[in-house]
Amino acid sequence: EAGVTQFPSHSVIEKGQTVTLRCDPISGHDNLYWYRRVMGKEIKFLLHFVKESKQDESGMPNNRFLAERTGGTYSTLKVQPAELEDSGVYFCASSPGLAGGPPDTQYFGPGTRLTVL
Amino acid sequence: QKEVEQDPGPLSVPEGAIVSLNCTYSNSAFQYFMWYRQYSRKGPELLMYTYSSGNKEDGRFTAQVDKSSKYISLFIRDSQPSDSATYLCAMRFYTGGFKTIFGAGTRLFVKA
Numbered sequence: 001e002a003g004v005t006q007f008p009s010h011s012v013i014e015k016g017q018t019v020t021l022r023c024d025p026i027s028g029h030d031n032l033y034w035y036r037r038v039m040g041k042e043i044k045f046l047l048h049f050v051k052e053s054k055q056d057e058s059g060m061p062n063n064r065f066l067a068e069r070t071g072g073t074y075s076t077l078k079v080q081p082a083e084l085e086d087s088g089v090y091f092c093a094s095s096p097g098l099a100g101g102p103p104d105t106q107y108f109g110p111g112t113r114l115t116v117l
Numbered sequence: 118q119k120e121v122e123q124d125p126g127p128l129s130v131p132e133g134a135i136v137s138l139n140c141t142y143s144n145s146a147f148q149y150f151m152w153y154r155q156y157s158r159k160g161p162e163l164l165m166y167t168y169s170s171g172n173k174e175d176g177r178f179t180a181q182v183d184k185s186s187k188y189i190s191l192f193i194r195d196s197q198p199s200d201s202a203t204y205l206c207a208m209r210f211y212t213g214g215f216k217t218i219f220g221a222g223t224r225l226f227v228k229a
Contacts, residue, residue, distance in 0.1 A: 043219040
């Protein structure tokens with residue numbers, strides 16, 4: 001079974017540019033999560049999809065971030081325009097179970113390392 | 118004050134040692150307590166989770182929760198070089214939907 005995949009693995013862009021990160025969850029997983037880890041800090045929740053619907057986007061830092069999940073399959077996270085403080089590792093995770101609940105196991109992707117210069 | 122505090126380490130131990138990793142938390146609403154392991158350039162992988170105070174064992178790993186002290190621990194017995202990784206504690210609670218709060222992670226090195 002293929003795991004969660006993320007693309008690209010690393011992105012270096014200049015401040016003001018646009019970047020789009022992609023996440024392909026494990027096939028059949030309804031729940032998809034985005035997290036971010038800024039250097040030296042803890043992993044923080046960004047948002048949660050159940051199929052194609054945003055269940056919780058309370059962790060999105062501001063309106064420069066836009067997440068979509070077309071058809072309930074893969075998801076994209078766009079940052080436009082990127083700022084220096086957006087640098088970090090963006091993780092995607094998916095899970096098969098009920099939205100939330102006891103730790104239905106979240107399977108994490110390897111992350112996309114974003115560097116904004 | 119952070120909701121979850123975890124010493125970032127690094128923690129270096131010889132092979133075969135017993136490792137103790139700890140987190141403290143401040144939010145009494147936390148319901149589930151989890152430990153993730155993260156190897157370099159990989160995503161976190163769920164190791165164990167517990168719900169109530171007490172111990173839960175899985176092979177060489179034991180998770181311990183003390184809700185009265187708001188303190189959780191992960192013990193690794195007979196540590197191996199392959200255990201070298203970052204260990205993250207995480208807490209899950211319901212607030213209109215379930216949220217997961219992570220600790221900063223402790224880097225562990227097990228020397229052969």
